[in-house]
Amino acid sequence: MSDTSPLPPPSPPARRRSGPVSDHRVAADDDGIRLDRWFKRHRPDVPHALLQRWARTGAVRIDGAKAGTDSRLAAGQMLTVPMMSAPAARQPRARKPLSPEQVALAEGMVIHKDAAAIVFNKPPGLATQGGSGTTEHVDGLLDAFADDRGTRPRLVHRLDKDTSGVLLVARTPGSAARFSKSFAGRSARKTYWAIITGVPSIEEGQIDLALAKQPGSGGEKMHVDEENGQPSRTRYRVIERAGNHAAFVELEPLTGRTHQLRVHMAAIGHPIVGDGKYGGKAAFLTGSISRKLHLHARRLRIDSPAGGKIDVTADLPAHFAESLEALGFDAAAGDALRAAAAPARAPKEAQKDKARAHAKALRKERRGERRKRGGATPARGKAKR
8 A cells, every 4th residue: 555645845955154154262251241242342343233134044153053142152162153255344443542641641540450450540630431522531541451452441430520539440341241240239349538518417327318310401410309319328427527617528339320429418518529510619618728529539349350359549639638638637547447447347237137136036926926816917017217
């Protein structure tokens, strides 16, 4: 008996790759990133639309398998990429080479350098990034530290143009991702010094005021907005006081909003000296005190991708140091306060943990008593202090 069932259709021929390809071993620094991010790092000449077409047609592959633009890469994988002809390539715009003076400026700012990071002491008046009418900025100076392949360090956080002090840049894409995560997760510890007008009635405390962009300012100014703003917290401590008209303070941002320290200090009636934007005329002192902003990123502590911690302190700019002297303040007092506070924090945290454990035990005990009595558990509500 013959089999009259229809034969299955022939299998389509295997897709053949057309044109030459190049293979790239995924480096440890690129572990975990998306395929499209890899192209931005290593093949910026490839337009995104072309990459999408390659992904759809299977022209770009990971370990021989078809890959999407959102596919995650793992260190050691082999990435196969078509080799484009010259007309298809989008050549990045050539950057103007730095002058010897710009290279000297960049190198003169360096206060720490290792395999993962470069840390600068940024002077006041130098912008972190370019913008409308801004031609000289830290980002533009990073060409001075490009490696043999032309890879530049990259910014992972920012300082206002008129704020001086510690500014960290990452030397590799992998370290940039790690540092960015530390800043976003608030595990990086930043300490600022400032001179403010007046003296807070409470010499150590926390400012908790939500901030938002001020309408009509084009996003250039922030203001307190408890209804629609983002939660913003700043810890402050008075280091020294000059009578009742000025104070030398330590500030620690617990969140990272734009202009946070400046807005918070102005909001409690003690603007940072020189900050006319948020403090108006009240932000300036008479006599020999400079009209420049007196806000300095003094110290940064952050985990290093290379292991251990980076702990860097930046010297004060001339105008800040001169104002401290003119007001009778001593910079050593700020460092002494920091040293004294460090060991005191551990017992405080231990006391808090002990108090929380005690409260938890009491709640359990009371729940057990209610169950024995057969009473209903009352509804919980928010307690306000």
